[in-house]
Amino acid sequence: MDEEDPRNGDEPIPKKPRVGLALSISGPGPEIREEFAHHQPGIARINNGSFGSCPGSVLAAQRAWQLRFLHQPDEFYFKTLRKGILESRTVIKDLINADHVDEVSLVDNATTAAAIVLQQIGQAFSHGLFCKNDTVVMFHCAFQAIKKSIQAYVVRAGGAVVEIQLPFPLHSRQQIVSEFRKGLERGKANGGKIRLAIIDHITSMPSFVIPVRELVDICREEGVDQVFVDAAHAMGTVPVDVKELGVDFYVSNLHKWFFCPPSVALFYCRKSLISSQIHHPVVTEEYGKGLPMESSWIGTRDYSSQLVVPSALEFVNRFQGGLQGIMKRNHDGVVQMGSMLAESWGTILGSPPHMCGSMIMVGLPSRLCITSEDDASRLRSHLRAYYSVEVPIYYHAPRDGEVGPRDKEGLITGYARISHQVYNTLEDYHKFRDAINQLIEDGKVCKMLLAE
């Protein structure tokens, strides 16, 4: 097989033959297992949502890029880097149905994209372009980093924030839509404009899929200036079509569900009058040339995770049905496993199947007495250390007036967020099921669990 020398400025690795990697609920075949052989064995790794995963072939491609830089960095910088990043951006543009590659930037992660969007909002408040009554609207369950970013950039500059509470567990999209409408009303209550709405595509904790398209339409009806969709989990779990959504900003991590190494995220910014005000906070000579250019050089760095996007797509296309096939099998798998667990424990799912992608919230038995975030954290650590199960736990405090779900013994206040990715096996979920059942059998409650 001809091997192309990466030093020639060609593709770093030759294309692999399409072998139609088989995906089935019963478990990954030998080729997939080989690709993820570097995962620590013996762990039920049912938390792909947090930090994602990267197959061996993409890691090898990354290694090749890294060595290419070390080999002759000046030449890499002048001749290779930008071409490679442009290729990655072009792949993304096609995947997300953006109009133009100029609308696509690559950044480290969704957290970085949020800082970029919020920095310009904050500056508008600081410079008096926005009034004190103007607001930024977001969900109460928005990712903690986003909330802090709003504090750091918007609140500090004098802007106000409106948080929209969503019910949980959820039964329908309509619940989200109606809370969102009410939230927008509150955003305009003091006579101000809503300058920015931050909408998760898939929330983190608790996790469910938000009907983004409908919410964006409502935003436009209600005169919201800018809409930023935080879709950290979307790429590789749900279909992504930015034109169809009609948003101003859309960010999705590629290292979570799109098999890229940590870390890289796609950041879509619709061409508009404010495009020239969007800047990467780390300023270089590229300042003013547009965010894609600014993001492609933020000082000497290892850009290899941005360069392997084509390799990740190649990996995805080795599966039957490509990305669609993977998404469907992950979705079916996680719903099936979630249902199996809920049934075994006598609990419930946090949302109906049509409101989840490749992750689902599964109620934990009330007997575990999860009564605080601390308890949830303790349970997670205990499961990792003593049962080799990696799964994030969410504590849902019962709210006033809310009739919480119950199992036979009491109120369900804890949920596990299970993920399903191509490397997961039935045994992973059985291991988790059995661990919880063992804790129940032993009469354990969270407060008595050893964290390490």
Added chain:
Amino acid sequence: MGGRWTIYYYHRFPLFLLPNQTPQILNLKSEPLFQIPVACYSDHCLNHNLSHSPIKPKFSSFITDSQIQSEFAHHDQGVARINNGSFGCCPASVITVLQQWQLKYLRQPDHFNYNELQKGILKSRTIIKDLINADHVDEISVVDNATTAVAIVLQHTAWAFAEGIYEKGNAIVMLHYAYGAVKKSIKAYISRAGGDVIEVHFKFPVNSKDEVISAFRKALAKGKANGKRIRLAVIDHITSMPSIVIPVKKLVEICREEGVDQVFVDAAHGIGCTVVDMKEIGADFYTSNLHKWFFCPPSVAFLYCRKWSKCLDLHHPVVSHEYGNGLPIESAWVGTRDYSTYLVVPSALEFINRFENGMQGIMKRNHDAVVEMGKMLAKAWGTNLGCPPEMCATMVMVGLPACLGISSENDSLKLRTHLRERFGVEVPIYYREPEDGEDEPITGYARISHQVYNKVDDYQKFRGAVDQLVVDGFTCTHLLD
């Protein structure tokens, strides 16, 4: 059964190995990922290197020439690589440790992020604190590069303008030869917030540090005469292009005398290049890259803040849930990332300590060699150095023959490309605008670097290339855009 990194990829893609590595079945649990040559000390293994106790070499002799060449065998051997200043270098043994960290993360990222990462970053910060004579590890943050550190400090200054602590028209002072990215950052953050910018001009070539000192005094005086309150001075420790060592300690003293609020030293080229002592220099903020001259992989740098209280005021622009916990903690988590470059600082120090007299020894030998090579080239071409030897560290500016006709920045870039492509020489070229009345001015200077892997041959190759160009009657106008 331990996890096995597949040999499949290494057999199919041997180019992905460092030259001294061989494909093998690797058991992640107990074997080193890559074989280190027998001649080097071979205790690199997953458990040792990632533990808290540094490894001392088992033998008593220092690293040899051939071991050094082996450590840098992954460099393009066909290139005279005399530009360590731009992108630095990283020895194979440190790359190996980097890869081990990366794999450790990939094996079980949750466990790594919750239980290992912060410990590792704290260890790196502690080493840096000792190296630069800082008081407390809380004064040290690890960031990607000096460019990021500059954004952090300038964003903080911009907030001071926005919040009315500084008034419109208050000034920032910087050198005319400040790095391009820094100038843009000052424009983006300070000018935009209403701050004025005062540039310190001095001539190049430079004859003595007094020229720099008096230019600095003049600029401050002028600023104050115009009624400006100077809030921040941004001073390079070693300028990039043209490259000279700035007498920062003296300039910081002047700043204190003249009531400049804060001083920020941009030492992108600091650590590993020149002596870096925070208490000696006395700046409020100091940043230096570790991937340029401290043998770390790209990229990692530190930002020092003189008082702990200042660390609470500074924020990383990428805000995470750690916001408000102090810059060192904020910088140690900026969302999911590959933080392995932050973790290999102990391994880089180990590598340095294999050399006679460690860091001091490397710096001295690099300095002596680059001055010798610079003089050799200047003599061969009948030109001059850009500054006296005491104003250079491990880089020096060497005048290029005037007949090459370098008449713009564009020419200097084209010439650099031509040297790379035709002669296999990698060296950055600086265009110096001639002054009125200069007779046959030298308008082009090459910035040559010397690092431990360099050989006399590299500089001879460069000399030969330029001699050839002169003989050919080459001028930059011959080069296409």
